[in-house]
Amino acid sequence: MTGQNPCEPPYKLYPIRHWNPQLSGGLEKIIQKCTQLNPDDRFQSCAEVLYALHHYEEVDDTYRAKQKAKLRNFGIVAASALFFLLMGITGQAMETHTNNDHYSQIIQTAEKTNDDTKKIDYYLQAIDIKPTANEAYVGMLSAFKSDASFTVGEEAKFKNKITPHLMDFRQNPDYANLAFEIGKTYWYYYDYGRTKNSDNQITRMKSSIQWFADAVQYGSKSNSFYEMATVYRDIGIFNRDITLHIDEASDNGLYRPYWENIKRLNKMIEKTPNENEIVKLELYKLTMDALETYSRKFKLDGIKESDLRSVYQSVKKSTKNVAVTTDKTRAMKSVIVKRFGETERAIELAYRQE
Template sequence: MARVGDIIDGKYEVLSLVGQGGMSRVWLARDRRLNKLWAVKEIGRTARDANNEVVVQSLITEANLMKRLDHPMLPRVVDIIEDGKTIFVVMDYVEGTSLKQAMRAAGRPMAERDVIGWGIQLCEVLEYLHSRTPPIIYRDMKPANIMLREDGTVRLIDFGIAREYKEGKTSDTKILGTRGYAAPEQFSHEAQTDARTDIYSLGVTLYVLVTGHAASKETYWRPIRQIDPRLSEGLEHIIAKATQANPDDRYQTAADMRYDLENHEKLTGAYRGALRRKLRLFGALRGAAACLFAVGASCLGASAYLRNTTYDAYLASARAASTDFAGADGASPAEGRYVDAIGVDPARTEAYSELVNRVYKADQDFSIAEASRLQGLMGAHLADVEGADGYAKLCYDIGTLYYVYYEQADADESRDYAMSAGIQAAQWFQAAVDSHDARASSGKGCALTASERSSAQVYVTIGEFYQRLSQATLEGFEGNVYEGYWQSLEEAFDGLSDDDPVMARLRLCSLINQAVSSPTYLNGFRRAGVARDQAQALLAKATQMAEGLAREAASSQKARRICDSIVSEGARAAAAENIARAYESAGATAPQKSAAHEGAGDGTSAGGAPARETAR
């Protein structure tokens, strides 16, 4: 087993023990080459120990699941090391304290406002997990597995007993879960866990946080306002519904639970009574409509008319609402109305498109919280909207949203988020290309312009480069991917026009500037056959364009910052020096190294490009 001071796999220096449980331990370690902190989960193999084998397989399952996930509220797995006796899984180190520790330190229940905010965030990450193909069921929601960061956001950790949902399966193979938090079906051989299992555990988690009572059958069936009368009726209703023993009586999706948490102040007895009366009236009208249907099919037209009218009303309300004021969950009133419209008719693309272009692009800053909400929304309605006429253009717009505006500035992990932005953008651009090509091949007409189709494919290639770069620590680069990346940079630059947004043009200039300012990338480009004068020429084009955009960029602080990082004397000098050193100090026949061995984890900035560094 590891000890403080050990060097794992020649590069991870063990600094301290941060947690342990059962047969596994979690260490804080420093990557000696990248000078970055990681969390390393360790478990030793024990010969002829069946229980140990279950834990080992659980750890391997956790690592394989997390390798496929990309969400800001989930840690990433970056390395898996096994020496025959011990398995080490290297993942993001999440700074902060668990909600269990936070409540213990406070010595009292947590504030209702905070608990509701955390509940909304956790619903969003559950929406993401449940929308994977196949869905991922977390199965171990509890305060100890939720990390609270200084900025008030939470991260979900420990996927040791998560599983993929298997359609048609009637029961789970193993009975796993934490007593008190686990749903009844987790301890039954006759039932299979699904999304509603996680909703149950989240309900218990909220109960524990807001009351301070331990999770047990003796306590959590008491309504929370019997414990603390100051708590809201709305939250009491939400927790009671989430923790029903019968899964059919709970919230059926995390999105439904999130909606009620966002509107908990409305969930009073009077409001629910009025809602029930409306539902009874609707039922009566529906019965009358059924009778009328026997007379003719006009009711179908009336139903469609009502749906369209409601949808259009929400759109009009969204267009008139503010995009600046944000509620407790960070969403503006306009965003809420667009989400309402999508709920009425998720197969129409207007509300999605206006949400992306009018709300998320409005301040030229697509935040992590906004990205999380958009992921959940698209995951919940993907099956409805992906066949719509405007789906390809919607995917193109979302790809642009990530590529141009997604950035976590002034954060320690901003470089990781930047690379994530490039990968996320590529996925949406690929969906745009696929949808466009499918429509064209079936004779339904083009969904994108020729220029948009070409640009989307270029950014797919760039995103694939980021994807390979992010996996380089595990696998290294196979083949010369730098050649394709260089070609994509040139094509992207040649494809720009004056009609493209200033931020889009600046972002590409920054991408080019930083790519040819990195000794790591320059060495890769040189080995791929890119000549020195080609690198200098592309850099000059990007710098010249940025200079031309300086006046237009003056109105935006972010745009000015990007522009200055390209045209400043220091930036110019560093880029020129690194190009010179890369081509003068290394021979043209230098052996190729994988990115994993030449510093693939070099810092990245906006758009996933490498941060500026000085050649050595």
């Protein structure tokens, strides 16, 4: 490789790059190892020599220097990435902490505000910070209901906030609870289609179904509201679909489960004596409507007259005991009381008819 014979003067074995600096440092190391005076320091087999010759570049000084440089540069980049990652995590944690504090402050301000318009604005701000947290939505619904009415305009504000985040919200374990509260808001307070001379109870029930269905689907049987959400959902579905079933003559057998759900809901409300007066009166009105409209159908589905009369008497007594505090509930109670006679006659006619 060098053209030099170590058996000739100066009788010395120089490294090959002594004679030619352009030669490989890797080859130089291999030759040095092959020419060690102590045989134990040399390669111990031809296979070792062959492997070394196939990989001579890997022990070359220049090659190793480049690899070290690459490793060093990689280390610098990795360290920088880790640094910025930690900075990002720290920044995000600080931002989250700041947002949580800001969210809590806004919620507290909203709760202390007596002006419902300002209260709603605060809750809207809070939702922008944490769009999949229950508290601000529940507070806003409460503010909407303060005047015993959930208007179309209020519905638009609410939906504009929750709809874009609904897919993510459904992953929140608390979502089912919120869905139940939304369902009740529609069921009892939604004013779309309401007029001075016409109630919109069917519209309200129809609008609430999807929310009660979500409360059931994304909740669990251990939730305190689960059974009630199921009953609300099924009553709503019955009233939504019953006209079509009657037109198609496919309504046989649907009235017994509907009646059972009416009774279940009345029992649930009885167990919560502090329930809102609107909730109670709406339920009593619904029960009277069912008795007036479907007494004959209940009979055909095998429900005894004594069962209907028992519920009728219970609702009649409960209605009279409701302490009304607003003009709206006073009017609701008056309408129900005036219908007692008609409801009783509907039951009597249904069970006296041949």
